[in-house]
Amino acid sequence: MAKLILNHVSKDFGTGRPAVNGVSLDVREGGFLALLGPSGCGKTTVLRMIAGFEAPSDGAIFLGERLLADPAQSLPPERRNMAMVFQSYALWPHMSVADNVGYPLKVRGVSKDVRRRRICEALDTVRLADLADRRPAELSGGQRQRVALARCLVTQPDVVLLDEPLANLDRHLRQEMEETFREFHQRSGATMVYVTHDQSEAMALATDIAVMSRGELLQVASPQEIYARPEGRLVGSLIGRGAILSLAVPAAAPRKLEWDAICALLGASAPDGGVLADVLVRPEDVRLGGEGAAARVRSSLYEGERYSVTLDLADGQTLRAFSRERPMPGDTVSVTITSAWRL
Template identity: 75%
Template sequence: MAKLTLNRVAKDFGTGRAAVSDFSLDVREGGFLALLGPSGCGKTTVLRMIAGFETPSDGSIHLGERLLADAAQSLPPEKRNMAMVFQSYALWPHMSVAGNVGYPLKVRGVSGEAYRAKVGEALSTVRLADYAGRRPADLSGGQRQRVALARCLVTSPDVVLLDEPLANLDRHLKHEMEETFREFHQRSGATMIYVTHDQSEAMALATDVAVMSEGRLLQVAPPAEIYARPEGRIVGGLIGRGAILTLPVMGGERQLEWDELQDALQAANTDGADILVRPEDVIIGGEGGCRNRRIRAVRG
């Protein structure tokens, strides 16, 4: 296993605006990275370039010392030792659960006892050993997603890519599948990259969150850090709940006490810094009407 590195990657489909621009990111080995952003921000395009389904217009992608792709060349998806879970599951309806899970092994020429052992182990990991002979049509949405995960696990990939895998599930199943993803990550040890527009999924699952907007990477950090120290107005608005106020606050402090915020609120000049006020930072009560511990600035 090795670190995945994207170095100033760009993708232009010739539409007049690049889908991805100057995107640089190191994905820690064995980490769980969430690519978070609104629809159309370029996160799925980044995932597809990592997988090998798209070729970068500029920049390069490396896995350890190995070049996966740049503008001149691109290693085919089947030679990258990666696995991808799609939003639509992408299961073959005419195959059994075991047949779907074992298909990547057949492509690689694995057969006999080795084949059966790997398929059985993968199905046990996602708690579907008793469903090996069923067809996808006989399964629930959550069970189909587990089949797709088992199909990833069976080849022992270096990197697992997930493209909004919970988008088609109801709230109860989403919570259940979040637990499955955590178990899958712990057991497989693979590096995982998870595309989502749902901040709650990103914050609950990932070891690192990378926020994108309009094809660019705005910030990457562990969930607690990106919540506490968002870099800029867009990140502050995407992560967690709160109100962003533009106030005439001087200086470079990232946290303000209540008296400092009061002075800023009463000032006539509205030019200044973006200040993020989280609900947990405000306490209603007392003679002043409102007190707080600290208020965060979201300066870029």
């Protein structure tokens, strides 16, 4: 295996705006990268260029030192040693689980003995060895997705590409399959690139997250880094459930703000010639009660273990908070912001 490198990759379908515009990425060997963004942001187009289903209009794609594609040439998908898992499982209904998993090896002319051994290894990895003789119709949705994963693994690919593979599963199965994907990555050691519009999936699964919008790459970082220290208003709004306040933060102030500084800035106007800064406040950093700034409760939504509360500050800006007790809409409460991040 080797590092997957995208060097200023673009894709223009002639619609007036590039679907992908100058994306540069290094996916480390054995890493799990999530491409995260809203529908139409270009993440699936990036995945299809990596797979070889689309050729880049500009830039280049490498696997280690091996050139996979640039505007002048593009290796076909079958010569890239990659495997792809789609939203649909794409299993042959008339074949057993074992035959579905071994089909790519059969096409390549791999001997029966080697094929049988690698099928058993792949099914053991996804914990389906005891279902090898069943047909897809006899399996649950989660089990079918595991068969699709085993079919990827049996070819011993350098890179596994996943295009929103959990989109067709219900919430319970999604959580089960997230654990399967984590285990699959740990046991296989494969480099994985995972496309999703669901930030919770990206946070739960990936070692690194690449956030995209309108064909451009906004930030690449670990889940912890991208949650705590997002770069720019768009990333801050896409990741988590925070509120973005406009505050007159001095240019020399640190990026991370504590309550004393925040309290002094609430309701303050920008100095002459100055500008207001975007400040991200996460709901878990908002405390209700005690001495603090006054806020009016706009709504209070029960989520099972807590209430999700929307608050209006005196200057009309909005905060979000969590509470074990239910504050009533219309109530005036006191809020303290323990920490915030200047975007």
